Amino acid sequence: MTDVPRVELTPAAAELVRQLWAVHGPLMFHQSGGCCDGSAPMCYPAGEFxxxxxxxxxxxxxxxxxxxxxxxxxxxxxxxxxxxxRLIVDVVPGRGSGFSLEAPEGVRFLIRSRVL
Structure with a gap:
């Protein structure tokens, strides 16, 4: 049996992460639990959250x-x-949270999921 990754990036999300890394340096994600930002994956400079x-x-x-x-x-x-x-991090047009690094880019990260 092959190990299924718990989290993966779509090609579009991986490209955006590379672009954000080039500007901000090392990054991290934290999956928001709701409140202001819904349940969006939030991208921060590493260690900021x-x-x-x-x-x-x-x-x-x-x-x-x-x-x-x-x-x-x-x-x-x-x-x-x-x-x-399994969480699949994707990117879609639109403004997400002002706290997540992709917000000024006119796109937002989005979680898609598949039952394991």
């Missing part, structure tokens, strides 16, 4: 040959609800 014991590291995403991964975090309580899915 504080994670702790209440967060789960789901994946370290590779976006290029440099080998430096982009960690993808989710709150443990939200992970309990999403644990049976």
């Amino acid at each position: 504080r994670t702790g014991n209440s967060d789960v590291l789901l994946a370290e995403l590779s976006v290029d040959e440099s080998g430096e991964p982009v960690p993808f975090w989710m709150s443990a309580s939200q992970y309990e609800r999403w644990s049976h899915t």
